[in-house]
Amino acid sequence: MSYTQDLSQLIQNRSDEFISISDDIWGFAESRFQEFRSFERQAAYMEQEGFRVKKGIAGEDTAFIAEYGSGKPVIALLGEYDALSGLSQKADEPSRCPLQEGGDGHGCGHNLLGTASLAAAVALKEYMAEKDLPGTIRYYGCPAEENAGGKAFLVRDGAFADCDIAITWHPGWMNQVTPSGSLANFRVFYTFHGKSAHAAGAPHLGRSALDGVEIMDVGVNYMREHMIDEARIHYAIINTGGTAPNVVQSEAQVLYAIRAPKVTQVKELFERVSDCARGAALITGTTVDIRQVAAYSDYHANDVISEKLGEHMKELLPIGYTDEELEYAKKFQEVITDLDKANLKDTAKKLCGKDSGKVLEKPLFDFLVEKNLGGGKGSTDVGDVSWVVPTGQFSAVTWCAGTPGHAWQVVAQGKGPVAHKGMLFAAKVMAAAAYDFLTDPDLVEQAKKAWLEDLDGETYPNALPADAKPEIW
Secondary structure, three states: OOHHHHHHHHHHHOHHHHHHHHHHHHHHOOOOOOOHHHHHHHHHHHHHOOOEEEEEEOOEEEEEEEEEEEOOOEEEEEEEOOOEOOOOOOOOOOOOOOOOOOOOEOOOOHHHHHHHHHHHHHHHHHHHHHHOOOEEEEEEEEOOOOOOOHHHHHHHOOOOOOOOEEEEEEEEOOEEEOOOOOOEEEEEEEEEEOEOOEOOOOHHHOEOHHHHHHHHHHHHHHHHHHOOOOOEEEEEEEEOOOOOOOEOOOEEEEEEEEEEOOHHHHHHHHHHHHHHHHHHHHHHOOEEEEEEEEEEOOOOOOHHHHHHHHHHHHHHOOOOOOHHHHHHHHHHHOOOOHHHHHHHHHHHHHHHHHHHHHHOOOOOOOOEOOOOOOOOOOOOOHHHHHHHOOEEEEEEEOOOOOOOOOOHHHHHHOOOHHHHHHHHHHHHHHHHHHHHHHOOHHHHHHHHHHHHHHHOOOOOOOOOOOOOOOOOO
């Protein structure tokens, strides 16, 4: 048997344990920096497995590193376990059915993401012990990928300073090695302060903070015509200043996400958005506080790691689905929106041209997508890691084709058989690729050379403000 098969068997032998961890975390459904039960579930398991566990990294109470072995190379496997707000949903139910109104849910599959990376680390440890292999394997339990960019704080604190290779993955509806191209991203709070007054009896004495927020938003929306096409700006009004229309709002707050391909471009847009806020404050006679709370850097895919990931994905595909699993996926594909169905059809045409109809006959893509559809327009704090360590990432099928990310349909499928199979497949791919670099110093050097060539003299932008800290907001 090859080492890929050996490692795969080790993972398969303990699949029930890994599925249990993933399902538990699905049930915990904890959002950014509040993943206390998810963190403890994984950390306790890794201690039980004989890893050296260090908790509370970079001021993040729910971050940890589980390490086995010693010396070089140091291979990092990245995991996540944070959920998304407002996406609570009953498992296996193909209609909107929250378990808790307004509760959180794993709408990005991070219960699967972290568990697969953990499983890969456990299998590697077992294999390293059996073969008496040198080197160090680390599992990074990373909180707050959604909205707060938890890994950026870990990078700033030097948690990856001695790593040689980093590998991770993401749940999705395609099996694909992730190309470069995620967007850099700042998260910024704009808090307006005004003066309350009776809105009918003495409106001339008031200065509305909510007016400031609304005028700022109008200014930014006019700005959209005059920024690069690749940029994205969106916002959520966090505090409207109360619910009484007869009281002039003395305080209001809006949270902005400002994205562009490069950090330098985001910085320029950030200043323009902030000018809109200052102008709105001047117009409304209010003041505004500006506070950046998170920053994500763009992702650099390492060609050498990506090639190895692709090789092992080909080796381990197809995953293979039973008729029952296909029926399970089909019932969820039937309830995605018409827009999502149109996007699925368009994606299939880009991938397969005239043969797209054959691909769409089944609700699951059980093949490797080798055509580069371009980097996603989302953001990931894996980008920050990729600036300081050669990094590779891929996606694996865990829900039916066409399912939109950050949606209740993802949560509903998160404990299903397709999700579990995709998670175990991802663990096997990561374990095999990590073994390649663990046992081949020349391969590590090739990855480092490719990484330096890709950066072309640039260094990590470290876009977090000096006073920024991990916090719940």
